[in-house]
Amino acid sequence: DSGVTQTPKHLITATGQRVTLRCSPRSGDLSVYWYQQSLDQGLQFLIQYYNGEERAKGNILERFSAQQFPDLHSELNLSSLELGDSALYFCASSPPGLEAQYFGPGTRLLVL
Amino acid sequence: GEDVEQSLFLSVREGDSSVINCTYTDSSSTYLYWYKQEPGAGLQLLTYIFSNMDMKQDQRLTVLLNKKDKHLSLRIADTQTGDSAIYFCAERDQTGANNLFFGTGTRLTVIP
Numbered sequence: 001d002s003g004v005t006q007t008p009k010h011l012i013t014a015t016g017q018r019v020t021l022r023c024s025p026r027s028g029d030l031s032v033y034w035y036q037q038s039l040d041q042g043l044q045f046l047i048q049y050y051n052g053e054e055r056a057k058g059n060i061l062e063r064f065s066a067q068q069f070p071d072l073h074s075e076l077n078l079s080s081l082e083l084g085d086s087a088l089y090f091c092a093s094s095p096p097g098l099e100a101q102y103f104g105p106g107t108r109l110l111v112l
Numbered sequence: 113g114e115d116v117e118q119s120l121f122l123s124v125r126e127g128d129s130s131v132i133n134c135t136y137t138d139s140s141s142t143y144l145y146w147y148k149q150e151p152g153a154g155l156q157l158l159t160y161i162f163s164n165m166d167m168k169q170d171q172r173l174t175v176l177l178n179k180k181d182k183h184l185s186l187r188i189a190d191t192q193t194g195d196s197a198i199y200f201c202a203e204r205d206q207t208g209a210n211n212l213f214f215g216t217g218t219r220l221t222v223i224p
Contacts, residue, residue: 043217
């Protein structure tokens with residue numbers, strides 16, 4: 001158990017819908033990262049937040065957005081969902097030293 | 113972005129040593145990581161090494177780094193059936209984002 005929690009574990013929805021994925025980092029970790037794991041793209045970085053502020057963006061679609069709240073939990077919002085958005089979405093957190101990233105169990109999203 | 117490459121499959125017999133290889137491209141100082149992913153599970157951080165080190169050992173795991181060839185390997189001694197999983201090599205971005213670039217993963221199968 002890494003100490004990073006993600007909810008829900010599984011999500012099934014339809015094309016065109018909007019979903020919210022939630023992540024709670026390890027206690028004391030200020031950085032939260034979101035990654036997407038799909039069969040065709042592998043593991044790709046989406047976005048990073050540090051202490052409530054966006055720090056870096058990766059291959060994140062404009063239909064996707066995220067935020068980190070004052071209690072440091074983060075949410076990833078996916079809208080206008082397409083079949084190709086079906087994937088495993090991971091959240092990771094890292095301590096202030098920023099050396100290691102600890103991953104949550106992931107949210108498996110299936111868009112039908 | 114950085115290009116991290118791994119072979120896709122490796123089979124070993126129980127009790128033998130496994131060696132999983134990875135090549136990376138970033139020429140600057142960076143951290144390099146090994147993660148393990150079991151079926152249906154998240155990414156478990158196994159170990160990481162800074163690029164100014166040659167070797168790091170942690171119980172059955174040995175990481176070797178050849179900086180000249182940008183080659184990283186993970187050796188698992190006395191491989192057990194519980195070691196069957198996908199192993200990901202990752203390189204940390206050095207442009208300030210600190211996100212990870214992952215390889216495709218190597219599926220390790222341990223034969224009893």
